[in-house]
Amino acid sequence: MKYRSVFDIIGPVMIGPSSSHTAGAARIGRAARKLFNRQPKKAEIYLYGSFAKTYQGHGTDVAIVGGILDFDPHDRRIVDSLKIAEEAGIEITIIPLEENQHHPNTATIKLMDDEGEIELTGSSIGGGKIEITNINGFDISLSGNSPALIVFHEDRFGMIASVARILADNRINIGKMEMSRKSRGHDALMIIETDQKVSDQIMDQISNLPHVHHVFVIFP
Amino acid sequence: MRFQSIKELVDLAEKENKPISEIMIEDEMAQSERTRDDVMEEMSRNLEVMEQAIHRGLNEEVKSHSGLTGGDARKLREYIRQHDFLSGETLLYAVSQAMATNEVNAAMGTICATPTAGSAGVVPGCLFAVSAKRNASREEMIRFLFTAGAVGYVIANNSFIAGATGGCQAEIGSATAMAAAAIVEMAGGTPRQSGEAVAISLKNLLGLVCDPVAGLVEVPCVKRNALGASTAMVSADMALAGIESVVPVDEVIEAMYRVGNMMPNALKETALGGLAATPTGQALKEKIFGKSPDA
Numbered sequence: 001m002k003y004r005s006v007f008d009i010i011g012p013v014m015i016g017p018s019s020s021h022t023a024g025a026a027r028i029g030r031a032a033r034k035l036f037n038r039q040p041k042k043a044e045i046y047l048y049g050s051f052a053k054t055y056q057g058h059g060t061d062v063a064i065v066g067g068i069l070d071f072d073p074h075d076r077r078i079v080d081s082l083k084i085a086e087e088a089g090i091e092i093t094i095i096p097l098e099e100n101q102h103h104p105n106t107a108t109i110k111l112m113d114d115e116g117e118i119e120l121t122g123s124s125i126g127g128g129k130i131e132i133t134n135i136n137g138f139d140i141s142l143s144g145n146s147p148a149l150i151v152f153h154e155d156r157f158g159m160i161a162s163v164a165r166i167l168a169d170n171r172i173n174i175g176k177m178e179m180s181r182k183s184r185g186h187d188a189l190m191i192i193e194t195d196q197k198v199s200d201q202i203m204d205q206i207s208n209l210p211h212v213h214h215v216f217v218i219f220p
Numbered sequence: 221m222r223f224q225s226i227k228e229l230v231d232l233a234e235k236e237n238k239p240i241s242e243i244m245i246e247d248e249m250a251q252s253e254r255t256r257d258d259v260m261e262e263m264s265r266n267l268e269v270m271e272q273a274i275h276r277g278l279n280e281e282v283k284s285h286s287g288l289t290g291g292d293a294r295k296l297r298e299y300i301r302q303h304d305f306l307s308g309e310t311l312l313y314a315v316s317q318a319m320a321t322n323e324v325n326a327a328m329g330t331i332c333a334t335p336t337a338g339s340a341g342v343v344p345g346c347l348f349a350v351s352a353k354r355n356a357s358r359e360e361m362i363r364f365l366f367t368a369g370a371v372g373y374v375i376a377n378n379s380f381i382a383g384a385t386g387g388c389q390a391e392i393g394s395a396t397a398m399a400a401a402a403i404v405e406m407a408g409g410t411p412r413q414s415g416e417a418v419a420i421s422l423k424n425l426l427g428l429v430c431d432p433v434a435g436l437v438e439v440p441c442v443k444r445n446a447l448g449a450s451t452a453m454v455s456a457d458m459a460l461a462g463i464e465s466v467v468p469v470d471e472v473i474e475a476m477y478r479v480g481n482m483m484p485n486a487l488k489e490t491a492l493g494g495l496a497a498t499p500t501g502q503a504l505k506e507k508i509f510g511k512s513p514d515a
Contacts, residue, residue, distance in 0.1 A: 001224075001377050006248045007262060009335045009372035009381075009398075010343075010365045013269045016325030017284075017437035019337040020382050020489075050384040053490045054435025056509055057286075059328065079328050104384045104488065126382025126390075127335045195253075 002125065004145045012128045014073040020105050021051065021058030024124025026078060029067020031132055031218045032109040032120040035150070040111035042091045043068050049104035051124075052096035061094050064107060073128065103131075132218065138180040138189045146175050146193040148218050149203075154211040155181045155188035163190060163212075166205050172196045187213075221247045226374050226415045226469045233411035240401065240411050241363035244370035263362045269332045270321065270344035276329060277320025284326040286508050289438040293320035296446075310353045311453045318345025318449035322442040334365075335372045335381040338437045339395035341445030343368050346399040346452050350406050360406060367405045368398035371418055378470070379477035383430030383489040386480030388444060393425035393476060396448040396455070403456035419465035419472045421455035426472075427479055429487035431494025434505035440495055 003009065014023040033040075045064055047055055055061050065085050066078035077084060085092055103123035110119045121134040132142040135150065142148050149167075153159050160179070167174060173195040181188035198217050207215045223229040223243070233240050248259050276282060278297055283290035296316040299305065305312055318341035325331045325340055334343040347364050350356070356364075372381065375394045380386030400417035404410075409417075425448070433439040465472065486493030495501050 001221075003373055003376040004221075005252060006244055006259075006366060006369035006373060007266075009376060010263065010266055010369040011332055013266060013330065013332045014337060016328050016331055016337050016340075019333040019335075019340075020384055021437075022337060023333065050489045053492065054432070057432065057435030057491065058437060074330060076330070104485070104490075105382075124382075126380060126385060127376065128333055128337075 002143070003127070003129065008127060008129055012073055014128060015076065015078045018058040019128040020124040020126055021054065021060045022063040023073035023128035024105065024130050025051070025060045025063040025107065026067040026071065026073040027128065027130045028107050028120070028122035028124065029064035029109060030070060031067070031122060031130070032111055032118065033068050033070050034216045034218050035120055035135060036111040036118045037214065037216060038113070039088065040068065040090060041113040042111070044093045044095065044110040046108040047094065047096045048099065048101040048106040051105050051107055052098070055094070055096065064109065065092055068109070068111065102133075108134075135189065137182065140178060140180060140189070140191055142191065142218070144218075146195060147197055149192040149194060149198050149206075149215065150218065151190040151192070151206060151215050152213040153188055153190065154213070155185050156211055159188070159211060160190065162209050163192070163206055166202060167192070167194065170202050172198060172202070221251060221373065223247070223370075224374065224377065226371065226418055226473070229370055229374060230411045230415045239363065239367070239405050240370050240414055241366040241405060244366040248366075260362055263365050264358070266332045267361055267365060269330060271348070273321045273324045273329060273331045274317045274344060274348060277324045278316070282323045282327050282329070284323070284436070284438055285328070286434065286436055286438065288433070288436060288504065289326045289442045290323050292442065293317070293323055307450075310349050311450055313352065314346045314349035314449040314453050315446045316345075317348050318342050318445040319442055321345060322445045326436070326438045326442060334368065335376060335394050335398065336383070336391050338383060338441050339391040339445060339448065341442070342392065342395035342448040342452060343399045343402070345445070345449040346403055349453075350403050354406060356406060364402040364406050367402040367414065371398045371401045375473055379473050380480055385488065386476065387483045387488055388428040388430040389425050389476055390480055391430065392444045392448040393422050393428060395445075396425060396452045397422040399449065399452035400455040400459070403452060404459050407456065407460055409456075409460045413459040415469045416464050417455045417459035419467065419469035420458055420463070421451050422472050422476060423465065423467070424451055424455070426476055429483065429494045430489040431487055431496045432489065432491055433496050433501040434508050435491035435496070436508075
């Protein structure tokens, strides 16, 4: 079931004109921002399929940039996001591509500054709902049906147990868990979909664990 | 949720002797582990957004950035006031309010997606027209949205609700079916009649393509919302009269899915076919965006 709640259908409250191309796009942009965890200096936005063909008409570029600025899909500032980004000194590049992705409304967002860069690919599947399919080269499948905790860490023993213990101590149930790593002993990624909300305090506890690089939550 | 098809939804409502809205409210509470007050409150906020959008579309000078849409809802409202119109007053109110919502959407105003932004006019348009006619309470108006949501939930999970995946049948088609079912419930019809209204309305919109001029959610979207609302109203009246669909509702939804999969990409919100590809559509695109690199 891709849609789990009546509010996936009646909702979201959003700035027009398109739930896929505006609200969903803003959510993909915001997921990238959450991953980057700070305002970027530069953003490269690659658009595929219907996003590439109609982004100007739907304001997809405006919406993604709004998300990158950490705005909600219903935040009125989205309308002026290109101007706000320019004033904030963020260099934005929009790159529509001919090649097709699995879903027609797909975007890859690269955010960067002097300290680092991230890359996130997401699809807008309709009615404002999104799926995240790749983070920093890790292929993943995040449905957005539940809050998802994403932990970047060093690939070593005991990492899953330490994160799971913090969640258990805070009475948070895990619905789905996925691990991914680039090679043994190097960077790894843990994706944990939870039934309950993960508070900032719990995030801090996980961030403070040894060998954890970065923690963030999407679809809170 | 305890239901995955319209049949299961209707059977459940009949078995428990409850309206579809109540089944949806209870299942949402169970699914999200939230209280009744909490889910009713969230839907009430969505209702307020819809009300404000309609009010804005009917009372302010709303014009989209492209200049293609805006002001037609007010034109129709004036016509209802001053002329001896041919169809029905409630129907034309539904139509004008659907247009008002989508004109606000096109102008990057605030709306509530139902199920999408491009189709956001149909459900509220019908809701406020039928509520005025039936003197509905605020709670009945909120229930209207849960009934519409239950139908949309089934369609979204068994077929599609996005123009980019299934064409306009998935957007205006779904919105119209959702509204038709909810109108039936508000008018005192049975859950089974709501299901028939879904089948009757959706059948009429099967095959509708998504072909927005210049890729904008404006032409023909605003007018398709208008006529989606009228289809919902008439389908609800037909179902309330006891008319049934020969093809069962869940098979109609399945047919919509198969038609959507057969539809070429040019007719799925890429602005490459249909009205977007007409000489006027092309000329407007050029006027708004200049020469496109892939034209």
